[in-house]
Ligand code: HEC
Ligand code: HEC
Ligand code: HEC
Ligand code: HEC
C-alpha cells in the first residue's frame with residue numbers, strides 16, 4: 001500500500017510538468033531484425049522497461065493508468081510515448097529494487113540530454129491510417145488490441161496480439177453491427193487508405 005501512495009504523490013507532482021515533458025517522447029522506426037544485435041533484450045529495447053511493475057496493479061506493483069504514459073491516445077492518432085524526463089521525475093527517487101542498472105541507464109540519457117531510443121513494436125504500413133482517438137472514443141480498451149500489457153515484463157518486438165499486417169482484422173471488427181444493425185464503423189477503402 002505504501003507504494004500506491006508514493007506513486008499517487010509522484011504522479012500528481014509530475015502532472016504539472018507532464019505537458020512539456022511528454023511532448024518530447026518518441027519512437028524509433030527500426031525494421032524487424034535490425035537493432036537486436038545491439039540489445040540484450042528480445043524486444044530490441046535500450047532499457048528493459050517492465051510494464052507489469054508500472055501498470056500491473058498486483059501487490060508489490062504499481063497501478064498507473066496506461067494513458068498516464070501514453071498520454072495522447074484519446075485525442076490523437078498516436079498513443080504517444082513518455083519522454084525521458086517523465087521517467088526521471090520518478091526514478092531520481094526510485095532507484096529500482098531488482099534492476100538498479102536498468103534504472104541507472106535513464107540517468108545516463110538525462111545527463112547526455114538524449115531521448116531514449118525506444119524501438120517501435122506495432123506499426124501498420126504507411127498507406128494505412130489508424131486513429132487511436134476514434135477507437136478509444138468508441139469505448140474500446142487497449143487490451144482488446146494489444147493484449148494484457150499490464151502483465152508483461154518486457155514487451156516483445158514483433159509479437160503483436162493482433163493479426164499483424166492483416167487488413168481482415170480491422171475490417172471484421174468494423175463490419176460488426178451496432179445497435180441499429182448497421183456496421184459499427186466504415187469499411188470504405190478510403191477511410192483506412194491514403
Ligand atoms: C510514477 C512513477 C514512475 C514513473 C513515471 C516511471 N517509473 Fe519506473 N518504476 C517506478 C516504481 C515505483 C518501480 C518499482 C521499483 C522497485 O520496486 O524498487 C519502477 C520500476 C522500474 C524498472 C525496474 C526496476 C527493477 O528494480 O526491476 C525500470 C527499468 C523502470 N521502472 C524504468 C522506467 C522508465 C524507462 C520510465 C519512463 C518511461 C519509468 N520507469 C517511469 C516508478 C515510476
Ligand atoms: C510508466 C509509463 C508507462 C505506462 C504506465 C504504460 N506504458 Fe506502455 N510503454 C511505455 C514505454 C516506455 C514503452 C516503450 C518501450 C516498450 O515497448 O516496452 C511502451 C510501449 C507500449 C506499447 C508498444 C508501443 C510500440 O512500440 O508499438 C504498447 C502497445 C503499450 N505500451 C501499451 C500500454 C498499455 C495497454 C498500458 C496500460 C496497461 C501501458 N502501456 C502502460 C511506458 C508505459
Ligand atoms: C482497435 C485497436 C487498438 C486499440 C483499442 C488501441 N490500440 Fe494502440 N495500436 C493499434 C494499432 C493498429 C497500432 C499501430 C498503429 C500505426 O502503425 O499507426 C497501435 C500502436 C500503438 C502504440 C505505438 C505507436 C503510437 O501510437 O504511439 C502505442 C504506444 C499504443 N498503440 C498504445 C495503446 C494504448 C495505451 C491504448 C489504450 C489507451 C491503445 N493503444 C489502444 C491498435 C489499437
Ligand atoms: C475491435 C474493433 C476494431 C478494430 C480491430 C479496428 N477498428 Fe477501426 N474502428 C472501430 C470503431 C468502433 C470505430 C469508431 C467508429 C465511429 O467513430 O463511429 C472505428 C473507427 C475507425 C476509423 C475512422 C472511420 C471514419 O469513419 O472516419 C478508422 C480510419 C479506423 N477505424 C481504422 C482502423 C484500422 C486501420 C484498423 C486495423 C489496423 C482498425 N480500425 C481496427 C473498431 C475497430
Ligand code: HEC
Nearest residue numbers: 123124125128165166167170171174186187188189192193
Ligand atoms: C478498416 C480499415 C481498412 C479498410 C476499410 C480497408 N483496408 Fe486495406 N488494409 C488495411 C490494413 C491494416 C492493411 C495492412 C497494412 C499493413 O501491411 O500493415 C491493408 C492492406 C491493403 C492492401 C495491401 C495488401 C498487402 O498485401 O499489403 C491493399 C491492396 C488494400 N488494403 C486494399 C483495400 C481496398 C481495395 C479496400 C476497400 C475494399 C480496403 N483495403 C479497405 C486496412 C483497411
